[in-house]
Amino acid sequence: MADISDLAQLREGIDECDAQLVALLAKRNGITQKIGEIKQQTGAPLHAPEREAELLAARRQEAINQSVSPDLVEDILRRMMREAYQNQQAKLACAAPELSPIVIVGGQGAMGQLFAQQFIRSGYNVKILDKDQQNEAQGILKGAKLVMISVPINALGAVVAKLPKLDDDCLLVDITSVKQSPIKALKAAHSGPVVGLHPMFGPDISHWVKQTVVVCEGRDHQAAKGLLEQLQVWGCQLVELDAKKHDEAMQIIQVMRHLTTFVYGQFLAKQSHTLEELRSCSSPIYQLELMMVGRLFAQSPELYSDIMLAQFDDVETLLAQYQDTFANTLEKLKAGDKAGLIDSFEQAKVYFSDSTEHFLTQSRSLLNKANDSKVLD
Structure with a gap:
C-alpha cells in the first residue's frame, strides 16, 4: 500500500522532469535567438506560416504516438513560439x-x-x-x-x-x-x-x-x-x-461592439454587486466577458469616445436595428414565447453555422486559460 514517502518520491520525479523542461526551454530560446539573427541578416519574415503548421502537425502526431494529449503539446508549443517571436524583436530586418x-x-x-x-x-x-x-x-x-x-x-x-x-x-x-x-x-x-x-x-x-x-x-x-x-x-x-468597405466593416466590428461594451460597463457600475462578487461566482466564459469589458475601461476615454463619435452618423441605422432586436427579444421574454426565442436563435445560428466548430475549438482553449488564471488568482 502506497504511503506518504511514495508521494514524496513521485514529486521528486516531477521536480526532476520540470528542471529538465526548463533546461530544454533555455536551449530552445538560444536557438530561436540565433534564428532571429539570421532572419535579420537575410531579410526573412519573422513568421513562416508553413513551417509553423508543419511543426505543430508533426509534434501533435508524436504526442499521439506517445499517449500524450496533442492539445497540451500544441498549447505548450504555441506559448513557446510566442516567446520566440518576442525574443526575435530586438533587431529586425530592413525591407525598404x-x-x-x-x-x-x-x-x-x-x-x-x-x-x-x-x-x-x-x-x-x-x-x-x-x-x-x-x-x-x-x-x-x-x-x-x-x-x-x-x-x-x-x-x-x-x-x-x-x-x-x-x-x-x-x-x-x-x-x-x-x-x-x-x-x-x-x-x-x-x-x-x-x-x-x-x-x-x-x-x-x-x-x-x-x-x-x-x-x-x-x-x-x-x-x-x-x-x-x-x-x-x-x-x-x-x-x-477599399476604404468604404473598411469603414462599413468597422461600424460593426468596432463601433457597435464598443458601444455595446460601453453601455454594459455603465450598467454594471450601477448595480449593487461589486465586481469582486461577480467575479467570485462567475463561469470562465463570463470571466472572459468581464475581462473584455474591463479592458475597454482601462483604455483612454478620449480614444474610445473618438472611435464611437467618428462614425456615429453612419451607425444610427445599425443602432436602430440593434434596439429593435433587443426590444423584440424582450417582448418574447415578457410573453413567455419559448417557440419565438428558439426561432430567433435558429435564425442567428445559420449565420454562424460555417464557423461553429472553429469557434468552439478556439473558445474552449480560451476558457481553459481563463479558468487556469482564476485558480491562480
Whole structure:
C-alpha cells in the first residue's frame, strides 16, 4: 500500500522532469535567438506560416504516438513560439531602406512610439514631430520619405492641413481606425503617394507576428510596396480593403461592439454587486466577458469616445436595428414565447453555422486559460 514517502518520491520525479523542461526551454530560446539573427541578416519574415503548421502537425502526431494529449503539446508549443517571436524583436530586418528618413507625426503618443520603436529596430532613421516640436516642423520634415500620422481621429484633419509641403515622392500614411475621411484629408494636403493603414491592435502588444493591418489604397499605391513589405517582415497579416468597405466593416466590428461594451460597463457600475462578487461566482466564459469589458475601461476615454463619435452618423441605422432586436427579444421574454426565442436563435445560428466548430475549438482553449488564471488568482 502506497504511503506518504511514495508521494514524496513521485514529486521528486516531477521536480526532476520540470528542471529538465526548463533546461530544454533555455536551449530552445538560444536557438530561436540565433534564428532571429539570421532572419535579420537575410531579410526573412519573422513568421513562416508553413513551417509553423508543419511543426505543430508533426509534434501533435508524436504526442499521439506517445499517449500524450496533442492539445497540451500544441498549447505548450504555441506559448513557446510566442516567446520566440518576442525574443526575435530586438533587431529586425530592413525591407525598404529607401523609406528613410521617417517622420512620425504624433510620435510621442502610444501608437506613435510603438511604430517608432519598430522602425528603429529595423534600422530606419526615425524622427518625431509632436506638439513639443511644432516650431521645428519644417526642418524635421525636410527630406522625409515616409510621414506617418499617428494622432486622434478628430485631430487628423487639422494636423494634416498644417503640415509644411512634403517632397513629391514622400509617402504619407495614417493609422486611424477610420479610413475614408483621413485618406481624403491626406490626398488634399499632399500631391504625392498616400496610403491608409489600420492596425487592428493596440500599443500593448508583445510582438507584431500575426497582427492584422488593414491596408486601404489612397494614391500611387505602388509607392507603398516597401512599407507593406516591411510590415510583412515584422510578421503582420495584411488585409487590403477599399476604404468604404473598411469603414462599413468597422461600424460593426468596432463601433457597435464598443458601444455595446460601453453601455454594459455603465450598467454594471450601477448595480449593487461589486465586481469582486461577480467575479467570485462567475463561469470562465463570463470571466472572459468581464475581462473584455474591463479592458475597454482601462483604455483612454478620449480614444474610445473618438472611435464611437467618428462614425456615429453612419451607425444610427445599425443602432436602430440593434434596439429593435433587443426590444423584440424582450417582448418574447415578457410573453413567455419559448417557440419565438428558439426561432430567433435558429435564425442567428445559420449565420454562424460555417464557423461553429472553429469557434468552439478556439473558445474552449480560451476558457481553459481563463479558468487556469482564476485558480491562480
